[in-house]
Amino acid sequence: MPPMESPVAWTATIPGPWSPIHLAVSSDGVLAVAWLTSAEAFEQELEVRLHGPVAAASEDPGGPQGALILRTIGAVEAVLAGTIPDEIPVDLRDRPDWDRRVLAAVRDIPIGATASYGEVARSIGRRGAARAVGGAVGRNPITLLIPCHRVIAADGTLGGYGGDGWGGREERLAIKRDLLLREGVTVRPSRG
Secondary structure (H helix, E strand, C coil): CCCCCCCCEEEEEECCCCCCEEEEECCCCEEEEECCCCHHHHHHHHHHHHCCCEEEHHHCCCCHHHHHHHHHHHHHHHHHCCCCCCCCCECCCCCCHHHHHHHHHHHCCCCCCCEEHHHHHHHCCCCCCHHHHHHHHHCCCECCCCCHHHEECCCCECCCCCCHHHCCHHHHHHHHHHHHHHCCCCCECCCC
């Protein structure tokens, strides 16, 4: 029998306000944070994305990945409490360069603040690329820790939030509104 391939990611699941929150880390940083999905679907998506096996962090409790999972849990809990999380490394090496650039700019939006898709585009020197920024934000695999909920429409409304896998549009926007309210931010209701 061939030896087992080493995991490329380690996962954990914690309770969340909308559904359980699933976390994944590599040896280099946080890979994913997701909810409104099953643990099995989350792990399968990671295996496809990363081309390798995924294991529960509880299978490596003493390793550095276990420590990073604990730090990630603390950071997610801070975001949910509307407070500033500890700085935590993220691992976006499998994402396209464009997505990494956009998500780095999104990560710089401070708690309690928002930026429009156009403002994010301008901040990375790509004036007029608001739609392309929206695409990269929609592909954010590390939601909450890369706070895409802080990116809103140019008219001050919520805009969008998340991909089709997160339930209906209204459900996703309610979560975005809730996250912003936790940070003390109120936005105008979305247009019709």
